Amino acid sequence: MAPKQLILGVAAGVLLLIAFIFYVVAQADESYGVLRGFEGAGLWSGTLPGNCQGDDVCHKIKAARAFFIMATIAAFIGALLLLYIVFRPHPKVMYYAAIAMGTRPIYVVSDVEFLHEVFVKQFACFHSRHLPFTARLKSRNLINLFGANGDHWRRQRHVINPTFSTTKLKLTSPIVNECIDALMNKIQEKENQEFDIYTLYKRLTMDVICHSAFGIDTDMQNDIDNPFIVKTAYFFAVHPERIFLVKLSYLMPWLTPILTLFVHSIIALFNGLRYLAPSFMNQFEEIPGMWIINQVKQVIEARVIRIKSEANNKQRRIDLLQLMLDAVTSNEIKDKNDENLMSKRFHQDEVASNVFFFMIAGFETTSTTLASCSYILATRFDIQTKLQTEIDELYAEHNGELDYDRINNMTYMDLFIREVLRMFPIALQAVSRECNTETIVCNYKIEKGDVIQPDILTLHYDPQLWGPDDPYLFVPERHLTRRHPMAFMAFGQGPRNCVGIRFALMELKLCLARLLHQYSILPGKQIEQGFIRREILVIQPDAVYIKLEKRC
Numbered sequence: 001m002a003p004k005q006l007i008l009g010v011a012a013g014v015l016l017l018i019a020f021i022f023y024v025v026a027q028a029d030e031s032y033g034v035l036r037g038f039e040g041a042g043l044w045s046g047t048l049p050g051n052c053q054g055d056d057v058c059h060k061i062k063a064a065r066a067f068f069i070m071a072t073i074a075a076f077i078g079a080l081l082l083l084y085i086v087f088r089p090h091p092k093v094m095y096y097a098a099i100a101m102g103t104r105p106i107y108v109v110s111d112v113e114f115l116h117e118v119f120v121k122q123f124a125c126f127h128s129r130h131l132p133f134t135a136r137l138k139s140r141n142l143i144n145l146f147g148a149n150g151d152h153w154r155r156q157r158h159v160i161n162p163t164f165s166t167t168k169l170k171l172t173s174p175i176v177n178e179c180i181d182a183l184m185n186k187i188q189e190k191e192n193q194e195f196d197i198y199t200l201y202k203r204l205t206m207d208v209i210c211h212s213a214f215g216i217d218t219d220m221q222n223d224i225d226n227p228f229i230v231k232t233a234y235f236f237a238v239h240p241e242r243i244f245l246v247k248l249s250y251l252m253p254w255l256t257p258i259l260t261l262f263v264h265s266i267i268a269l270f271n272g273l274r275y276l277a278p279s280f281m282n283q284f285e286e287i288p289g290m291w292i293i294n295q296v297k298q299v300i301e302a303r304v305i306r307i308k309s310e311a312n313n314k315q316r317r318i319d320l321l322q323l324m325l326d327a328v329t330s331n332e333i334k335d336k337n338d339e340n341l342m343s344k345r346f347h348q349d350e351v352a353s354n355v356f357f358f359m360i361a362g363f364e365t366t367s368t369t370l371a372s373c374s375y376i377l378a379t380r381f382d383i384q385t386k387l388q389t390e391i392d393e394l395y396a397e398h399n400g401e402l403d404y405d406r407i408n409n410m411t412y413m414d415l416f417i418r419e420v421l422r423m424f425p426i427a428l429q430a431v432s433r434e435c436n437t438e439t440i441v442c443n444y445k446i447e448k449g450d451v452i453q454p455d456i457l458t459l460h461y462d463p464q465l466w467g468p469d470d471p472y473l474f475v476p477e478r479h480l481t482r483r484h485p486m487a488f489m490a491f492g493q494g495p496r497n498c499v500g501i502r503f504a505l506m507e508l509k510l511c512l513a514r515l516l517h518q519y520s521i522l523p524g525k526q527i528e529q530g531f532i533r534r535e536i537l538v539i540q541p542d543a544v545y546i547k548l549e550k551r552c
């Protein structure tokens with residue numbers, strides 16, 4: 001064989017070996033989720049096992065760093081496969097191996113002081129979130145708040161924050177109430193039957209997002225095949241870190257620019273073909289993300305035309321879309337150079353991208369929280385009675401009129417929702433930080449590119465942080481005691497926490513108050529079978545089977 005062919009053959013063999021190692025290791029879904037009562041969290045999900053507290057974190061970081069170096073070398077010589085096979089039965093070793101996966105260390109931390117440094121005190125060094133390269137593919141103006149970094153993120157957050165202020169939310173609460181009307185109508189049809197209420201909650205939260213962020217009046221409760229709900233569901237069915245190209249980019253980060261170019265080319269090819277040969281391309285379903293973005297753009301164009309034609313109309317629709325459009329410019333924005341624009345403005349494409357993200361962020365998270373609330377209420381009648389007492393008092397006080405301020409004053413409701421999210425946090429993987437500048441945290445050197453992944457379930461079930469009541473028991477009153485700020489991370493923490501918290505809480509409280517005022521929730525026969533939780537992008541149950549009984 002000629003030397004050239006030999007080299008090519010060996011290179012191909014090595015590549016195949018790497019791909020094989022990668023494939024085998026990537027299949028190793030770990031036992032973390034199983035230990036914690038749900039299925040699916042694995043090596044690539046970022047939610048890894050860990051039970052370290054206090055000084056243990058030091059040991060963990062040292063071990064992670066050492067293992068990272070070893071594993072990187074090992075991966076390239078094929079020894080990782082051996083390591084994997086030999087140590088697989090030993091969860092602790094797999095845990096460190098998992099941290100070292102890819103070629104960057106991921107520190108899974110449950111030490112509150114360490115997390116406080118990363119999320120709050122040293123935020124300037126940790127302003128990025130750890131995301132796969134596919135999430136940062138789009139052109140600059142199409143990157144949304146969730147994916148943006150540095151000054152780009154700061155400006156977007158600055159513009160979006162007021163959109164979720166109390167004053168603005170008061171204006172959007174009637175829209176949420178209208179969507180709950182549709183839910184209540186649907187529920188009437190289900191009285192005294194066993195049914196899955198989670199499905200109805202998903203339709204509610206999609207209606208709320210479409211009405212308030214898109215500005216379009218949908219009726220998901222009756223239009224069950226609506227493409228918005230169908231396309232959005234795709235995002236929660238596939239974990240981006242399970243995509244082969246993403247795995248490859250973790251194993252070989254130097255390949256990322258080539259992979260980015262490759263994906264861009266595929267998208268361009270599809271878009272070109274769609275334009276040149278529409279009849280042929282109609283046979284293929286449009287990529288869900290592209291479909292939604294295109295819909296959003298059309299809605300925005302229509303809204304902009306309407307605003308212009310109704311320039312003097314003071315009865316403008318007030319929704320999240322309008323509030324963002326108020327800050328829009330069609331000029332290119334330079335984040336560093338133009339202080340003036342930077343502090344106030346949004347590019348019009350950024351509006352589309354953020355509306356798109358609100359849809360993803362507000363749909364599954366809020367409906368899943370409602371699902372978990374219903375599970376607890378159905379199985380804990382004592383808690384349900386307390387909540388109903390508070391709701392009835394509120395109704396009596398205000399002659400049945402609930403608005404933003406009134407529901408915000410419900411103390412027990414607040415404690416109840418917090419406790420649900422402590423025991424069943426949903427979006428664990430969204431809470432990560434990537435180091436942007438080398439720094440020292442709690443005496444440990446963290447390098448640029450290193451990832452900090454809070455071990456939220458360990459934090460949320462830590463008896464030292466949540467005692468004296470057993471953290472495995474549902475006790476809403478435990479939130480009356482002041483806890484460490486990092487003990488509760490269901491909405492993340494620090495300047496980059498969830499921007500939609502108040503919006504989500506308004507929706508949750510309005511919905512639960514109206515539902516529990518009219519009905520009592522009883523467990524369906526299949527409630528436990530349905531409440532099997534799995535993690536893909538978020539941790540969610542399959543279903544919540546209940547019965548609703550009309551209250552006298």
Ligand code: HEM
Pocket residue numbers: 129145146147157357358359361362363365366369426427428430431432489490491492493494495496497498499500501503504
């Ligand atoms: C119960 C419902 C919700 C939960 C549990 C939840 C949870 C989270 C979490 C854990 C994060 C990551 C925070 C961090 O990294 O520190 C996040 C970020 C975010 N959420 Fe939510 N979320 C909910 C509802 C919403 C809603 C309704 C919206 C908007 C309509 C929204 C918009 C966002 C955005 C834009 C970010 C990115 C913030 C940034 O990077 O600056 N979320 N959410």
